[in-house]
Structure formats: structure tokens, C-alpha cells
Amino acid sequence: MSQVYNFSAGPAVLPKEVLQQAAEEMLDWHGSGMSVMEMSHRGKEFISIYEAAVRDLRELLAVPANYKILFMQGGGIGQNAIIPMNLVGLKTQPATVDFILTGSWSGKSFKEAKKYCNANLAATAEDSKFTAIPARDSWRLSKDAAYVHICTNETIDGIEFQDAPDVAADTGGAPIVADMSSHILSRAVDVSKYGVxxxxxxxxxxxxxxxxxxxxxxxxxxxxxxxxxxxxWKLVAEADSMYNTPPTYGIYIAGLVFQWLKRNGGVAAMEQRNIEKANLLYGYLDSTEFYINRVDNSCRSRMNVPFYLRDESLNEAFLAGAKERRLLQLKGHKSVGGMRASIYNAMPIEGVTALIDYLKDFEKKHG
Structure with missing residues (x-):
């Protein structure tokens, strides 16, 4: 099969080395005679997989010793309820939680939290149609918030925080809770700046x-x-993520990805590659009027690059041509339309250059 480049926003591309290793170990993990999918989550074989995954993730992100790493189920959307149920108890009820609304996913978090607390919309980028992060001096933070919620990378809208905002002075020291679903491990992060x-x-x-x-x-x-x-979280932490049966095979694949990252220079090396990939793609999009990216330069995501054809009647032809070139999953989210290229860690630079070549060719044909 010829090379395919998968630009899906998630479930997304995985490193080929990881998939090959998983295939090789599918029927017999390290001579155990079992597939990882068949293992007891309390058996010594899986416990060794779990412990390695936790250890490697702690190393990759330099997670301080006073933080717990949990593997749970329910996805990011599940945590939108789990987080307030675990944290609003920090304050006398009814507790207030501050939200910085920068796109679709922080919006979902805000809506869900309303069921469990006084959810305060401290700032919103809705006026800019989610193309910029609201200026920090415009945030209306609560003096006694249980926590401040941000989505540090908006997968749909293509907005990324470059660092953790400083909120302590305005909130009485409220912790920051960050949804990092779509850019975790893509760049260096000072974990100590966040509560969750x-x-x-x-x-x-x-x-x-x-x-x-x-x-x-x-x-x-x-x-x-x-x-x-x-x-x-307390019960899950005390049970080392084994309070109930965890998603064992998912943890195993995540652990293989952590090992792949370590072999390839860790987060620092990956960040440099991601900067290079993003600069190439944004550089071309900015060089032409045929395509449009509307996100402010100061907060463009390195992971998720939304763009539009100026003539949107060409959308279907664009997607059909991309599929012929084996450039897959470029259609934008249904809520915003257009196109989106997700260029996560596992997307090689060759995939980005192949996309740019296609963008140029399509423009020559239809421009």
C-alpha cells in the first residue's frame, strides 16, 4: 500500500513503530503466552506495563513528586463532570468555578459544570468567533473560585495557549485546571503551574x-x-488506577508511545519538530489568498490547523483530490466547516510537505 497521511483530529495517527510492536506482541506479550487484552489488570504482567507507563510519563513531562498520575475512562467529556465533582468541595457550597471560553471544548466544559457549581464565564472569545484568546486584563475572575478552567489547545478552533496564565493574585490562589487533550506531550509544560x-x-x-x-x-x-x-480521584489514586478495571490495552499502547517518545528525544525534541511542521504549513497558508486561516498569530495551534478555501464551492473537489493523493481526514469539524489538518507528534514532516504540495497543485488548478 502506498503511503497514507492521516490528518484526523482524533482518534488520530499513531507512530508506525508502535503499531508494529503492538502487532508483534498481539498474541504473546514477552513470552507470557497471553495478549495484553487477555491479562488480568491485577496480574504481575499488566502491573509491570502500568508501572512503566506511569514512570515514563512522569519522566517525559517532569511531573513533580507531589502529583498523582491516573488512568481513567470516560474521555475528556467525562472529566467535564468528574472534575467539578472532585474539586468544588474545596470551597463552601455553592462553590464558584471560573471558565475561560476559547472554543468548542472549553464551551462543553462550561456547560457541563453548571450542573455541579456556580460556573462563572470569566472571559470568552466568542466575539472574535474564537480566533484569539481574550486579553488577560479582560478576565473577570472570582475572588474565591474553587478553580479556573482552561482548554490549552482547542482542537476544533485551532487556538493554543503558549503558557499557563497567572491567575493566583486575582482568585486567592485558585488552581488552574487544564484540558490538554490535543497537545499534551507536544511541547514542554511546567506541570507545577497547574492543579490538574x-x-x-x-x-x-x-x-x-x-x-x-x-x-x-x-x-x-x-x-x-x-x-x-x-x-x-482519591480512591482511584489510592488504588493506583485499579479501583475498577482500567482500559488495559489503551494503557499498554500509551506506554509504547511514551517509550517511542523517549527514543526520539523526548518532549523537547518533539517540540522542535512540531514547530518546524507548523511553521511550514502556516507559512504556506499565509503566502496565498486562496486559503485562509483566521486564528491570531499569537495563539495559533501547532497541533490543529483549521483553514478555509476562499471559494468554498470547491470544498468537495478539494477533499476528493486529497483522498486521491492519500491525504485523509482533512474535512473540518461539522460545527465550523472548512478544513483542518491535525499534525500531532506522530505525523512526520513528510506528511506536512505532501499536504503543502497538494495545496499548491490544487490552487494552480482552481485559482
Missing amino acids: IFGGAQKNIGPAGVTVVIVREDLLGHALPICPSAFN
Whole structure:
């Protein structure tokens, strides 16, 4: 089969080396005679897989010792409910949570949290049609918020925070909770600036079905009485993510991805590659009037690049031609239309250059 480049936003492309290793180990993991999918989550074989995954992720992100790493289920959307059920108990009820609305996913988090707390819309980029992060001095933060929620990379809208915002002085020290689903492990992150980092694995880590939660230990133990036991972070942490049967195969594939990242220079090396890929793609999009990217230069995502054809009557022809060139999953999210190229860690630079070649050829034919 000729080379395919998969630009899906998630479930997304995985490193070929990881898929090949998983295929080789499918029927017999390390001489155990079992597939990982057949293993007991409490058996020594799987425990060794789990412990390696936790250890490697802690190393890759330099996660401080006073943070727990949890592997859970329910995806990022599940955490939109799990997070307030675990954290609003930090404050006297009814607790307030501040939200910075920068796109579709922070919007979903805001809507879900309303069921469990006083959700305060502290800032929104809706006026800019989610093409920029609201200026920090415009944020209307609460003085006694339980936490401040941000989505550090909006997969649909293509907005990315370059660093954690400073909110402590305005909120009385409220922790920042960050949805990093679509750019975790793509760039260096100072974990100590956040109280909680979470993300579905299906974009930059592994298959759908496993969710990573990195939580500071002092934020454990505040769950509301209505919080299901399986979603109580304190119980999950005490059981080393084995309170209930975890998504074992997803954890295994995530662990292989962590090993792949370490072999390829870790997060620092990956960040440099991602900068190069993003600069190439944005550079071409900015050089022509045939295509449009509407996101402000200061907050363009390195992972998810939305763009539009100026003449949108050409959309179907564009997608058909891309498929012929084996450039897949370029259609934008149904809520915003247009196109979107997700260029995660596992997307090689050759995929980006192949896309740019196609963009040029399509423009020559239809421009």
C-alpha cells in the first residue's frame, strides 16, 4: 500500500513503530503466552506495563513528586463532570468555578459544570468567533473560585495557549485546571503551574478509551457525596488506577508511545519538530489568498490547523483530490466547516510537505 497521511483530529495517527510492536506482541506479550487484552489488570504482567507507563510519563513531562498520575475512562467529556465533582468541595457550597471560553471544548466544559457549581464565564472569545484568546486584563475572575478552567489547545478552533496564565493574585490562589487533550506531550509544560492536567489519549498519546489525569495531591479528597466511587480521584489514586478495571490495552499502547517518545528525544525534541511542521504549513497558508486561516498569530495551534478555501464551492473537489493523493481526514469539524489538518507528534514532516504540495497543485488548478 502506498503511503497514507492521516490528518484526523482524533482518534488520530499513531507512530508506525508502535503499531508494529503492538502487532508483534498481539498474541504473546514477552513470552507470557497471553495478549495484553487477555491479562488480568491485577496480574504481575499488566502491573509491570502500568508501572512503566506511569514512570515514563512522569519522566517525559517532569511531573513533580507531589502529583498523582491516573488512568481513567470516560474521555475528556467525562472529566467535564468528574472534575467539578472532585474539586468544588474545596470551597463552601455553592462553590464558584471560573471558565475561560476559547472554543468548542472549553464551551462543553462550561456547560457541563453548571450542573455541579456556580460556573462563572470569566472571559470568552466568542466575539472574535474564537480566533484569539481574550486579553488577560479582560478576565473577570472570582475572588474565591474553587478553580479556573482552561482548554490549552482547542482542537476544533485551532487556538493554543503558549503558557499557563497567572491567575493566583486575582482568585486567592485558585488552581488552574487544564484540558490538554490535543497537545499534551507536544511541547514542554511546567506541570507545577497547574492543579490538574487532563486529556483523552486518542489525539497525541494512544487509542480512544483511556484518559490521563495529572492531579496535585492536595486536591484529592474533596469529592462531593454525589461523586461515583469509580470517579473519585482519591480512591482511584489510592488504588493506583485499579479501583475498577482500567482500559488495559489503551494503557499498554500509551506506554509504547511514551517509550517511542523517549527514543526520539523526548518532549523537547518533539517540540522542535512540531514547530518546524507548523511553521511550514502556516507559512504556506499565509503566502496565498486562496486559503485562509483566521486564528491570531499569537495563539495559533501547532497541533490543529483549521483553514478555509476562499471559494468554498470547491470544498468537495478539494477533499476528493486529497483522498486521491492519500491525504485523509482533512474535512473540518461539522460545527465550523472548512478544513483542518491535525499534525500531532506522530505525523512526520513528510506528511506536512505532501499536504503543502497538494495545496499548491490544487490552487494552480482552481485559482
